[in-house]
Amino acid sequence: MDFVEKHKKSFERVFETVNIDPSVTIPPNASLDRYAVIKPKTHIGENVLVAQRAFLQNAWLGKGASAQENCYIINSRLEGFNVTAHGVKIIETNLGQKIFVGFNSFLRGRPKSRLSIGKECIIMPHTIIDIKKPLAIPPGHLVWGLVTCPADLETNSISLKELIKIKEGFSRGSMFFEGSGASFVTAFRERIHHILEANGAFYNGIKGKGHAQKNQNISFNIIQPYPEGELKGLFPTIIIQP
Numbered sequence: 001m002d003f004v005e006k007h008k009k010s011f012e013r014v015f016e017t018v019n020i021d022p023s024v025t026i027p028p029n030a031s032l033d034r035y036a037v038i039k040p041k042t043h044i045g046e047n048v049l050v051a052q053r054a055f056l057q058n059a060w061l062g063k064g065a066s067a068q069e070n071c072y073i074i075n076s077r078l079e080g081f082n083v084t085a086h087g088v089k090i091i092e093t094n095l096g097q098k099i100f101v102g103f104n105s106f107l108r109g110r111p112k113s114r115l116s117i118g119k120e121c122i123i124m125p126h127t128i129i130d131i132k133k134p135l136a137i138p139p140g141h142l143v144w145g146l147v148t149c150p151a152d153l154e155t156n157s158i159s160l161k162e163l164i165k166i167k168e169g170f171s172r173g174s175m176f177f178e179g180s181g182a183s184f185v186t187a188f189r190e191r192i193h194h195i196l197e198a199n200g201a202f203y204n205g206i207k208g209k210g211h212a213q214k215n216q217n218i219s220f221n222i223i224q225p226y227p228e229g230e231l232k233g234l235f236p237t238i239i240i241q242p
Contacts, residue, residue: 007037007055007072029203031215036067045080049199049212062097064201066212075111083195085125093117096139100192102127109135122160122188144175160185 023040026032030048038050039057049066050056059073062080067073069086076093084090085103092109094116101107102125109115109131117123118139129135129147137143137153142163145156155173166181177184196202200210225235 029200029205029213031200031212033215047199047201047203047210047212049201049210049215064196064199066195066199066201068103079119081196081201083192083199096120098192099123100188106130120160122192145173 022032023038024042024044026044027046027048029046030044030050032038032044032048032050033052033054035052036050036054037056038044039055041058042056043060044050045061045063045065047064048061050061051067051069051071053070054067055072055074056067057074059067059075060077061067061073062078062082064081065078065084066082067084068088071084071087072089072091073084074091076090076095078084078090078095078099079097081098082095083100085101085105087104088101089106089108090101091107092111092114093107094114095101096117096119098120099117100121101123104125105123105127107115107117107123107127107129113132113134115129115131116134116136118137118141120140121137122142123129124142124144127144127147129143131148133149135147135150135153137157138159140160141157142160143153143157145152147153147156156175158172163177163181164185166177168180169176169178171177197208198210200208200212200214202208203210203213223236223238225231225233
C-alpha cells in the first residue's frame with residue numbers, strides 16, 4: 001500500500017490534463033493507454049500493450065510485452081512476449097522472454113542486487129519475491145509464495161520439466177498440488193499463448209491484430225453527469241461525429 005501511495009501523485013496530471021503527448025516514442029503497432037504514466041528512459045517495443053493506470057519508469061519492454069492495469073514497472077527490463085497481469089509490481093528486475101507474472105505479484109530486487117528470472121517461467125498470482133542479495137531464477141520454473149533468498153526459492157518453486165512428471169499430486173513447502181502436472185503445464189502454456197495472441201503480440205503487419213493495435217482507436221468520454229438539479233445523474237446531450 002505504501003508503494004502505491006508513494007506514486008499516486010504521478011497520476012494526477014494524466015487525469016487533470018485533456019491532451020498529453022507521449023513522453024517516449026511509441027511504435028505504430030503498439031498501444032500506450034491515455035491514462036498510463038510513462039517516465040523518462042522508458043522503451044516501448046513493437047506490439048507492446050500498456051493499459052490504463054500502468055506506471056513505467058526506466059522500463060524496457062521488448063516486443064509483444066504487456067503491462068496491464070495498475071502495473072508498476074520500475075528500473076526493469078522485459079525481454080519480450082511477457083504477460084504482466086493486473087496489479088503486478090516489478091522493480092530492479094530482469095525478465096526473460098515469455099514469462100507470466102500473475103496478478104498482484106510483487107517482484108523487487110535492489111539496484112546492486114538485481115532479481116533475474118529466466119525465460120518461460122510462471123510466477124503464480126500473489127507471489128512476493130523481495131530480495132536484498134542477487135537472485136537468479138532458472139528458466140522454465142513455477143514460483144509461488146514468499147521468496148527472499150535462495151533457501152526460500154528451493155521450497156517455493158519447481159521446474160516445469162519436473163512438474164510435468166507429476167501424475168497425482170505432490171507438496172513442497174506450504175504448497176499442495178493435486179492432479180496431473182502435465183495437464184496443468186499444457187493448459188497454462190496454452191493460456192499464456194492465447195493472452196499474447198489476443199494482445200496482438202504476434203502481429204506481423206498483416207495478420208494477428210490484437211489489443212495493442214486495436215486500442216489505438218479508443219476515445220474517452222470525460223464529460224460528467226449533472227451533479228444537481230432536475231437533471232441530476234443525467235449526462236448532457238452528446239453528439240458524436242466522425
